[in-house]
Amino acid sequence: MNHKPRVRFAPSPTGYFHVGGARTALFNWLFARKLKGSFILRIEDTDEERNKPEWIKGIYDALNWLGLNWDEGPYRQSERYQLYKKAADKLIEQGNAYYCECSKEDVAARALPNSTPGYDGFCRDKNLGPGPKRALRFKVPPIGVTVVDDIIRGQVEFAHSSFEDFIIVKSSGGPIFVLANVVDDADMGITHIIRGEEHLPTTPKAILLWKAIYPDIPIPRYAHVPLLVNEKRQKLSKRRDPVALEDYKNQGYLPEAMLNYLVLLGWAPKDGREVLNLDEMINEFSLEEVNLSPSFFDVKKLRHFNGIYIRDLSDKDFISLCEPWLNTSKIEKTSNNLETFSKLAPLVKQRVEVLGQVIPMVEFAFADEVEIDEKSWQKSVLKNKDLSLAILSESFEKFLHLDWDVESLHKSLEEIGQNLGLKLSKTQASIRVAITGNSVGLPLFDSMVIIGRDICLLRISKAIERLKLELSD
RNA sequence: GCCCCCAUCGUCUAGAGGCCUAGGACACCACCCUUUCAAGGUGGAGACACGGGUUCGAAUCCCGUUGGGGGUGCCA
Numbered sequence: 117m118n119h120k121p122r123v124r125f126a127p128s129p130t131g132y133f134h135v136g137g138a139r140t141a142l143f144n145w146l147f148a149r150k151l152k153g154s155f156i157l158r159i160e161d162t163d164e165e166r167n168k169p170e171w172i173k174g175i176y177d178a179l180n181w182l183g184l185n186w187d188e189g190p191y192r193q194s195e196r197y198q199l200y201k202k203a204a205d206k207l208i209e210q211g212n213a214y215y216c217e218c219s220k221e222d223v224a225a226r227a228l229p230n231s232t233p234g235y236d237g238f239c240r241d242k243n244l245g246p247g248p249k250r251a252l253r254f255k256v257p258p259i260g261v262t263v264v265d266d267i268i269r270g271q272v273e274f275a276h277s278s279f280e281d282f283i284i285v286k287s288s289g290g291p292i293f294v295l296a297n298v299v300d301d302a303d304m305g306i307t308h309i310i311r312g313e314e315h316l317p318t319t320p321k322a323i324l325l326w327k328a329i330y331p332d333i334p335i336p337r338y339a340h341v342p343l344l345v346n347e348k349r350q351k352l353s354k355r356r357d358p359v360a361l362e363d364y365k366n367q368g369y370l371p372e373a374m375l376n377y378l379v380l381l382g383w384a385p386k387d388g389r390e391v392l393n394l395d396e397m398i399n400e401f402s403l404e405e406v407n408l409s410p411s412f413f414d415v416k417k418l419r420h421f422n423g424i425y426i427r428d429l430s431d432k433d434f435i436s437l438c439e440p441w442l443n444t445s446k447i448e449k450t451s452n453n454l455e456t457f458s459k460l461a462p463l464v465k466q467r468v469e470v471l472g473q474v475i476p477m478v479e480f481a482f483a484d485e486v487e488i489d490e491k492s493w494q495k496s497v498l499k500n501k502d503l504s505l506a507i508l509s510e511s512f513e514k515f516l517h518l519d520w521d522v523e524s525l526h527k528s529l530e531e532i533g534q535n536l537g538l539k540l541s542k543t544q545a546s547i548r549v550a551i552t553g554n555s556v557g558l559p560l561f562d563s564m565v566i567i568g569r570d571i572c573l574l575r576i577s578k579a580i581e582r583l584k585l586e587l588s589d
Numbered sequence: 590g591c592c593c594c595c596a597u598c599g600u601c602u603a604g605a606g607g608c609c610u611a612g613g614a615c616a617c618c619a620c621c622c623u624u625u626c627a628a629g630g631u632g633g634a635g636a637c638a639c640g641g642g643u644u645c646g647a648a649u650c651c652c653g654u655u656g657g658g659g660g661u662g663c664c665a
Contacts, residue, residue, distance in 0.1 A: 128665045163664055220663075234591090234661070251663050269594075278592045279661080286663040293665050317593055317660040342595080349657060377601095380614090384602055388613050407602080409595050410658065417601065417615040427628075467627045477626095496625090526624070544624045556626045 121153035121307045125179075125186070126297070128160040129171035133178040134359040135413055136312065136344040136352050139378045143341055144310045145184045146379070146401040156304060157189035162296050164288070167194075178361045182371045183394075191304070193296050200291035203299045203329050204252055204284060212328045213284060215244040216253045234280035252285035254325060262320035267308075267339040268406050274320040282321055294318055298325045306336050310403065313340045313410075314351065339403050342382050343410040352413060359413065368441065368471025373422040381411040391424060423469035431458075434465045438474050445475045447482045456481055459566045463558045480552040481567045486575055492555035496545035497583060504546040505583050507532060511547055512576045520569045525561040550579035 125141045127133070148155035159175065161167040179186065207213035216239040223235050235253070244250060257276050264272045284295040291299075301309065319338060326335050346357045354360070364374060376392055385392060385400045392400070426434065435458050447453055460478050468474055480486055497504045514528045526540075533543035548560050551572055557563070564572050 126665090130665070160665060166664070216663095228590095249663095272593070274592070283663050288663070290663085292663070297665090312659095313594070314659055315665085318665090340594085343659070345658075347600090351659070380601065382601090384613095386603090388603075390601090390614055407595095411602090412600060414600050414615070420615055423628090469627095529624075540624050542624095548625060552625095554625090558626080560624055 119307065121148065121151050122156060122305050123148050123153060123308050123310055124156040124158050124189075124301070124304065124306050125184075126158040126160050126300075126311070127175050128163065128293075129168060129175060130163060130166040131171060131354040132360045132362060133171075133174045134352060134354055135361055135364070135374075135378065136359065137175075138178065138182060138361055138374070139344060139381060140310065140312055140341065141179060141184050142182070142375060142378055143339075143383075143401075143403070143406070146398055147308065147310060147403060148187075149398045150401060153307075154187040155184075156191070156306070157186035158191045158300060158304070159189075159193065160293060160296065161192060161194045162290055162293055164290060174362065181361070181365060182375060188304075191300070193291075193300065196296075196300065197289075197291070199299050199303060200285070200296050201289075203295065204291070207254065207284070207325075207328060208252070210328065211255070213252050213254050214240060214242075214281075215246055215250040216281075216283075217244060217247070217250050219249075235282075237281055240281065249287050251283045251287045253281040254284050254321070254328075256281050256321075256324065262323050264316065264319045264323065264338055266316070267337055267403050268342075269316075269340060269408060272316065272319075274317075279321065284325070294321050295325060298322050298329065301336060302326065302330045302333050308337045308339065310339045310341065313343050316340045339406070342407055344381060344413050345410045347412060349410070349412070351410075357413075358415075364418075366472075368468075368473070369418065369422050370425045370437075370471075373418070373425040376425070377418045377421045381413065382407045391421070419469040426468060426471070427466055429465065431462050431465065435461050438471060441471055441475050445479070447475070447479070453482055456566060460558065460563070463562055467558070477558065480554070480557070481563065485578070486551065486553040488549065488553045488579075489555070492549045492553070496549045496555045497579070498586065501583065501587055503536060503538070505580065505587070506536060507538075507543055507546050508550060508576055508580045508583065510535075512573060512580065515569065515573060515576070520565060522561040522565055525564060529561075546579075547576065551575045 123144045125144045127137050127141075145155050147153070157175075157179070159172055161172070176190070204213065216235075218235070218238055222238070226236050226238065227234060228236070239253070240255065256279060259276060261273050261275050264274070266272055282292075282294070284292050286292060300306075319340075323335060326333075344352045344359075346352055352359050361374075365371075372393070375394065375397070376390075379392065379397050379401065380390060383401065383406050384390075385396075429437065438457075438461070442449065442457065447457070457478060460481060464474055464477050468477065510532050511529065514532070515525075518524050518528055529543050529547065530540050533540055536543070544560055545555060548557065549555055551560070551564060551567075552558075
């Protein structure tokens with residue numbers, strides 16, 4: 117058996133693509149790449165009511181953004197109904213399936229209290245033919261157990277008595293996902309099914325179907341990866357949790373950081389390293405080492421990783437990755453401004469964790485007039501009015517004729533501070549607010565050099581004016 | 590209700606019977622570095638859910654309890 121493994125990622129387009137799906141896709145992809153197998157994309161769109169075309173596009177976009185390229189597909193289940201029909205017919209023929217005319221209400225009404233609920237086999241021996249409002253059910257063998265042999269969890273047993281004759285074809289004629297799943301997995305030669313743990317309870321049904329339809333094809337190996345949960349330890353939900361991959365993209369997370377963080381949820385490399393590039397992940401990842409317990413998607417740690425990956429970018433790459441944010445900012449894209457931005461970029465790069473933080477950090481350099489943050493003004497200027505005025509006035513004079521470079525600025529401010537008995541950290545504070553509008557920000561002297569002497573002097577003089585005004589009040 | 594899964598610092602994890610006084614990372618705190626903020630460095634606080642076994646020895650194996658989660662749909 118030198119068969120290369122074939123795995124599939126089979127999302128259903130019933131909502132935006134989320135981080136849990138991304139992790140499942142990643143695990144599949146890593147497994148395939150490591151063993152030189154095939155990674156197949158299959159869209160499970162058999163739910164006529166909830167599927168939307170834009171969600172399908174969302175899947176492609178997400179996978180492309182992450183760089184999880186697929187070798188085959190995308191297959192669409194909605195285009196393969198004949199196959200499912202054929203399988204269903206075979207089951208009927210073999211006596212493994214039967215039509216049922218019970219409505220949901222009928223089933224519920226007959227369900228026994230305090231026991232295994234669900235369908236009671238009412239139509240099992242009625243020998244009904246097809247018809248409107250009739251669904252097809254699989255005849256579950258009443259006794260025995262089905263064992264799921266899971267790579268991550270080992271052997272998991274399910275007694276047949278614990279589940280009902282489940283529906284495999286809806287009365288609309290559409291297949292239920294377990295059926296479609298089995299048929300496609302067999303048809304596509306899938307060897308390993310790697311998916312979320314929420315599918316574990318339906319796996320025995322799939323195995324039963326598989327054995328009935330494809331007695332000669334070996335059942336794939338299963339690997340149910342632990343769920344991703346929220347802070348309340350519940351399965352991540354598209355509706356209540358901030359899990360849309362696209363949102364992370366839009367906030368300025370890098371795909372590399374996302375993948376790196378995701379791979380660490382439920383798996384860890386043998387040594388202590390946590391920062392891994394794709395090649396390292398491919399080489400070291402192994403399904404057998406995947407954890408059993410659910411993990412919390414912790415944005416804080418993701419942010420930390422993103423910061424690492426941003427700092428690791430070349431200045432050039434960083435600048436071009438900032439473009440979307442620059443485009444939607446108020447900053448005009450003049451060549452002058454672009455040059456200023458590229459000079460600021462290296463300073464910014466080391467201080468952001470997501471790209472969305474970039475623009476607020478550099479805006480001061482482009483505005484005609486700085487917007488002064490009131491709290492900063494209070495704290496760094498007003499609190500010691502007289503000192504601030506002295507610092508601002510003196511520096512204005514000195515800056516008039518100073519060599520306009522970081523070193524000179526540094527020295528001259530140090531001198532001003534010494535005369536007033538202040539440390540540089542104190543001295544620079546009021547200048548910083550006057551020029552950048554904020555008490556925290558990029559290295560001041562570099563910023564000053566980049567935006568130029570004229571603007572700096574103008575802003576200092578404005579600050580002096582304002583201070584004097586407030587002093588006289 | 591019934592079925593199934595899971596259980597190490599707040600979080601992600603290392604740990605496959607003695608190497609554990611339980612290691613690392615994020616977050617947190619302190620200090621250092623420093624023109625602010627970051628980054629970096631040093632240090633600190635912080636966990637084996639509980640109860641029984643098995644064993645000379647258990648975070649590691651078994652059983653139970655408790656807790657959490659998932660499934661139970663003519664959704665996937």
